Every structure is written in C-alpha cells, then in structure tokens.
Amino acid sequence: VPLARRGALEGDQVADVAIVGGGFTGLWTARELLVREPGLRVVVLESETCGFGASGRNGGWASALYPIAHDRVAERHGRDVAVRLRDVLRRAVVELGEAAGDEGIDCDFARGGSLNFARNEVQRSRLMAEVDAARASGVGEDDLAWLGADEVAERAAVAGALGATFTPHCARVHPARLVRGLADAVERRGGLIFEGTPVLEIAPGSARTAGGHVFAQFVLRATEGYTPLLEGHGEEIVPLYSLMVASEPQPAAFWDEVGLRHAETFADDRHVIIYGQRTADGRIAFGGRGAPYHYGSAVRPGFDVDARVFSLLERTLRELFPSLAGQVTHAWGGPLAMPRDHAPYVRLDRTTGLGAAGGYTGDGVVLSRVAACAMADLVTAPTGPSEYAGLPFVNRPSKSWEREPLRWAGINAGLALAARADREESRGKESRAARLLDRLLA
Ligand SMILES: Cc1cc2nc3c(=O)[nH]c(=O)nc-3n(C[C@H](O)[C@H](O)[C@H](O)COP(=O)(O)OP(=O)(O)OC[C@H]3O[C@@H](n4cnc5c(N)ncnc54)[C@H](O)[C@@H]3O)c2cc1C
DSSP states (O other), X not given: OOOOOOOOOOSOEEEEEEEEOOSHHHHHHHHHHHHHOTTOOEEEEOSSSTTOSGGGTSOOEEEOOOSSOHHHHHHHHOHHHHHHHHHHHHHHHHHHHHHHHHTTOOOOOBOOXXXXXXXXXXXXXXXXXXXXXXXXXXXXXTTXXXXXXXXXXXXXXXXXXXXXXXXXXXXXXXXXXXHHHHHHHHHHTTOEEEOSOOEEEEETTEEEETTEEEEEEEEEEOOGGGXXXXXXXXXXXXXXXXXXXXXXXXXXXXXXXXXXXXXXXXXXXXXXXXXXXXXXXXXXEEEEOOOOOOGGGOOOGGGGOOHHHHHHHHHHHHHHOTTOOSOEEEEEEEEEEEETTSOOEEEEXXXXXXXXEEOOTTOHHHHHHHHHHHHHHHHHOOSSOOTTTTSTTBTOOOOOOOOTTHHHHXXXXXXXXXXXXXXXXHTTOOOHHHHHHHHHHO
16 A cells, blocks of 8 residues: 655644654554543644654564563562563553554564574573573463474574574564554544654644644653654664565475464574564564664664665575575664663653653564553543553653763674674673673663
8 A cells, every 4th residue: 555644734733632753652652542531632743654763664573572681670670560560561462462453453463472592502501591590580481481402493494593482472563554554543533643744842832843833731752763853852862773674575385494383573692683573475574783873863864774784684684594585675774762771761741741752772562552551541640540650661760871972982882792792602602792791781
C-alpha cells in the first residue's frame, strides 16, 4: 500500500493532550489515553510520517528485554521491584499482540521466543552462567532454558552454534505495519494526527509548529533518538545508530534446512549486538550496532546509511547462514536513544503539564507500549492503583550526559572496546576488554 502522508497542521488547535512524535511511544500513548477516556481531545504531531523513526525500521523483536540487567535493577531498586518489572514486561509481549489484534492490525505477530547462540567458548560459558544465575534467582526452565548444540540444531541450523539460551518471551513483528496500523487506530478512536509537522518549541500549555500552535493542558514529548534536535534537549539522551540489512525471500529448501519454524528471533552473545528475524515473507532481516556515535549527538539522514556496517552485517549474516541464497536487497538504519544511566524514562510534571517518555536504547518495541500505559495512567490519574505508574522508570530523576568532547571520546571508546572484546573472544580467550567494558557499564 503506498504511503500517503496525512496533512500538516494549519492554524491553531485546542486539545487536552498534545503528543510530539508519531512513533510507538506517541501513538501507543494516544491510543491508551483514548481507551481510558474516549472523549479526550488528543493531537499527535509528527515531523515526517508516523513510523518515520525507529518504530518503522527496527528489527521487530517484541521482547521482554530491558536495557539494564535484572541484577542491576535489583541493586538499584530492590529485588521485588526488579521481579515486578520483569513480570510486567513478559506480560507486555503478549498484551502487545492482543492490543494489535483488538485494533485489527496485521503486523505478522508470532510469539516464537528468542534464541541467543553461543558461537565460541567464551560466549558459551557466559550464557551458561547466565542460566545458572537466573535459576538461582528463581527463573525456571520455562522462562529461560539452556539448549545444547543438538537441541539448537533442531530449532535453527546456525553455523558454529555450540549451544544457545532460549526464552519464550519474545515475538516477531513487522514494525512498519504495526506503527502504521496504530496510527489508523488512533484516528478511528477520535485522535487527530498531523504529519509533516515538526514541533519547533515545547512550552507549558503549547506545542509550536510553523503552521500554528496546539494549545493543550498536557504536552508530551515522544521524540526518542531525535530529541537532541529540539532546542534545550541536547544532553538528555545520546542518539546511537543501529543498522539493518534484509535478504531476498529464501526458497523453501533454505527454510527446511535452517528452521526457525516458529519465527524465533535470534542473536549471538557478542558485545557488538546483532539481532535477526525470519520475516513473514521468508527473508532474514538482520541488524546490529557498530556505527560510530556522531560528535555533538548529531542526527542526520546520512547517518542512517553506513557502507562499512552494511558490509559487516552482510558478512556476519552469511557466516551464520552459509546457504543463504541471492542478494541482500535492502539496507537501512536509524537512531535509537540511550540515557546516561541506561534506564528508560516516563516523566510527567502535573504542574506544568509537560511530560516525556523514551530512552529504551534497543528495546523499545514492547517497552514503548509499557511506557505509554504508564504515561496514560499518569495523565488520566485513575483513582485505583496503576501497576504501570509504580514501575522504577516512572518519574525518576534524570542524569545528563557529559559535555563534548568527553561524550564523543567516551562512547566511541566503549564501542571500540566492545569490538575488541568480540575479536578476543572469537579466539576462545577470556577478554580483558570485556571485563573493562563490564565495569564501565556497571
Ligand atoms: C535499526 C533499529 C533496530 C531496532 N530493533 C529493535 C528491536 O528489534 N526490538 C526493540 O525492542 N527495539 C528495537 N529498536 C529500538 C526501537 O525501535 C525504538 O526504541 C522504538 O521504536 C522507539 O519508539 P519511539 O516512538 O519512542 O521513537 P521513534 O520511533 O524514533 O519516533 C520518534 C518520532 O518523533 C518524530 N519527531 C522527532 N522530533 C520531532 C519534532 N520536533 N516534532 C514532531 N515530530 C518529531 C520523529 O520523526 C519520529 O517519527 C531498534 C531501533 C533501530 C533504529
């Protein structure tokens, strides 16, 4: 279906809630507000078209992952909070599929779980230790299992896999279908969406665009990786680029050999993250980090493309699946947002009416919906308890990034360290770079 852009804002509008950004965060927030209070006047303002950002171009892992390890969440907030967060996220994977179904959105949702392969001895030890630690903290076999090489081969024939962890808490989705369907759902529920409408200034009670203002009691920012482009928001998050490639549809013989019959998403345990999915039309969509951080938190369309990273991704993809047929037909990328303390945020100041949600790093497909539910509860202030509003990332204090050039030097040194750790571990050696990285991320 060709993508027709909705009209831009022309003239002023009055609303109850103005939302800046038409990605998952903005659109789920609009939808959740309209579910809770059907008469609410909700306006979404989007610079380009809904789904233009990471929401329309991601790897489609609808996972229960959180950017901070469970143990570290427990250290920061206590074990009960960490367990509750984990439970909410696991349920949210299922609920995302249900909500999409309720809205009639066909987004290829398939809850086949996720495989994390060990492709060298160091990865194997680390993943086995992760399973042991999970067991010790009460996580059962049904939530995280270790699969030996033979069991892995039955599910996914990946070159060099010595074993894998498997969790059922992940679904494969087609992100662009989901985000576009969500925009339609918001309109069906009475929300207004203006596209081609960059917000130039956010102030208490209003969002200013070139075509007019939206005056609203609540103005919520959902701009994620593009946040530094907004005046006065340069230090909140850093934009990191993740890039992807997709193969042409593979013949039946390839899938007979490779498996992934339940559309399990997959990765291996390297430090420079990779992620893949079997798409509904039989391709492999495969992505990873590895692009540099750009000085001054710069965000430019040109950064979505990086020939070096694309060729690295294709090489890795062909290493994993040596019988992959044909060409890589698509390559793209985009910015995600990483806060200084790596934790996402949902904030609402009821005095000013200003709010913001985001900072999911690479885990925003499900987290954005959880954040949106929390934000909708904060705005509508239900009288009963809200399981979302009590999550550890809601109304937490923010921490600014270091100023340049320290920020640039630190982040790119971290990225270089991760690449070095992978090289060392691929030779079967415990890596000093990995230990250092671990300490830096703690
Ligand atoms: C290549 C890639 C792969 C990824 N893979 C996964 C994955 O497999 N699983 C996962 O969980 N997460 C993944 N992520 C992260 C995930 O996609 C994001 O966390 C999530 O989509 C963020 O949604 P969002 O709505 O907050 O931000 P976005 O989708 O980036 O939306 C922000 C929107 O705001 C608009 N905007 C910005 N500034 C303004 C302004 N001033 N005025 C109006 N509009 C504005 C933008 O145009 C954009 O549409 C990936 C990200 C990338 C880039």
